[in-house]
Amino acid sequence: MAQQPDYDEGDAVFRVRPYALTGGRTRANLDLPLETLVLCSARGHSVLNQVGLEQRRILLLAIEPISLAEISAHIDVVIGATRVLVGDLVASGFLESRSGSYADQPDIKLLERVLDGLKAL
Amino acid sequence: MSEPPFPSSATAHAPSPKVPIPVKVVVAGGFAVGKTTFVGSISEIEPLTTEAVMTRASEGVDNLGAASTSKTSTTVAMDFGRITLGNSDLILYLFGTPGQERFHFMWDELVRGAIGAVVLVDTARLADCFPAVDYFEQRSVPFVVAVNCFHGAVLHSLDAVRHALSISSDVPMFHTDARERTATRDALLTLVQHALVRTRARVGAA
Numbered sequence: 001m002a003q004q005p006d007y008d009e010g011d012a013v014f015r016v017r018p019y020a021l022t023g024g025r026t027r028a029n030l031d032l033p034l035e036t037l038v039l040c041s042a043r044g045h046s047v048l049n050q051v052g053l054e055q056r057r058i059l060l061l062a063i064e065p066i067s068l069a070e071i072s073a074h075i076d077v078v079i080g081a082t083r084v085l086v087g088d089l090v091a092s093g094f095l096e097s098r099s100g101s102y103a104d105q106p107d108i109k110l111l112e113r114v115l116d117g118l119k120a121l
Numbered sequence: 122m123s124e125p126p127f128p129s130s131a132t133a134h135a136p137s138p139k140v141p142i143p144v145k146v147v148v149a150g151g152f153a154v155g156k157t158t159f160v161g162s163i164s165e166i167e168p169l170t171t172e173a174v175m176t177r178a179s180e181g182v183d184n185l186g187a188a189s190t191s192k193t194s195t196t197v198a199m200d201f202g203r204i205t206l207g208n209s210d211l212i213l214y215l216f217g218t219p220g221q222e223r224f225h226f227m228w229d230e231l232v233r234g235a236i237g238a239v240v241l242v243d244t245a246r247l248a249d250c251f252p253a254v255d256y257f258e259q260r261s262v263p264f265v266v267a268v269n270c271f272h273g274a275v276l277h278s279l280d281a282v283r284h285a286l287s288i289s290s291d292v293p294m295f296h297t298d299a300r301e302r303t304a305t306r307d308a309l310l311t312l313v314q315h316a317l318v319r320t321r322a323r324v325g326a327a
């Protein structure tokens with residue numbers, strides 16, 4: 001598999017404002033729930049100086065696991081546009097992501113873990 | 122959903138074991154009922170605010186009574202906080218959201234995959250929580266009712282509140298003080314326990 005994703009480093013596509021970047025798209029390629037957690041990947045680290053300002057900010061915020069909702073609040077961009085930006089970074093492999101089950105409620109095992117976690121607080 | 126047009130996206134989107142699992146709870150209720158206070162009492166971060174905008178062609182008459190055929194956009198602001206649980210392998214998000222029906226577009230997204238909801242109630246303005254209760258009941262979202270004790274004294278008994286809301290007896294209902302961390306934690310515990318009971322019953326019945 002190719003080392004680089006299918007865009008040119010320094011390509012203008014990563015240097016435009018969020019709404020211009022979304023090019024009229026209102027949905028990300030990936031349907032990311034608000035609480036989706038993302039983490040900057042090794043590839044994300046390696047492109048920090050080559051991506052646009054907004055993407056760089058997001059990657060830096062994601063040095064520790066952080067949710068889509070938190071990113072939206074920190075960069076002060078509405079959820080929808082943030083989802084597109086983050087979705088593109090996930091699709092490019094610059095962010096690793098993890099979502100809960102989008103369609104269903106959490107299963108018994110997960111609920112039990114949450115219960116234990118809350119009890120331990 | 123169609124495949125994203127990125128060759129690498131399928132593998133890129135595989136859940137990473139390095140990333141904690143997110144779970145969420147919705148905190149709902151009428152205006153100024155204590156949603157943000159509730160979230161802030163237990164969150165490890167200062168509650169943050171994020172906005173969602175929905176634009177659609179309006180049909181007929183909107184909530185403000187204006188007849189219109191143009192596009193309308195509704196903005197909803199949500200407060201949220203987070204609690205890291207377990208061995209930092211689990212992060213619980215609490216989303217506080219206003220209860221008015223015109224914000225339901227946001228709720229549809231919020232309740233997907235949620236553990237459930239805490240409905241905050243001020244007994245002096247009981248009707249404010251009706252839309253939230255209706256919504257969660259209709260969609261079978263597990264919820265508990267937390268009566269926020271604003272006035273130091275209890276204005277109405279829980280039985281009276283349950284009757285007024287006509288909530289079934291298996292929905293947990295209790296008094297709380299949204300400013301108190303332990304009270305908030307107990308409210309969340311009650312919700313998760315309730316969700317567990319319901320999930321076990323559903324799985325058992327299947």
Ligand SMILES: Nc1nc2c(ncn2[C@@H]2O[C@H](COP(=O)(O)OP(=O)(O)OP(=O)(O)O)[C@@H](O)[C@H]2O)c(=O)[nH]1
Pocket residue numbers: 151152153154155156157158159217219269270271272273297298299300
């Ligand atoms: N006495 C008392 N006051 C409370 C309690 N919870 C909240 N308050 C106060 O009630 C006011 C409103 O609380 P918020 O947490 O802002 O309510 P909210 O539901 O987030 O309000 P909106 O987002 O504006 O709808 C604040 O001044 C709080 O300090 C409580 O349990 N007891």
Ligand SMILES: [Mg+2]
Pocket residue numbers: 156157158200217
């Ligand atoms: Mg609030």
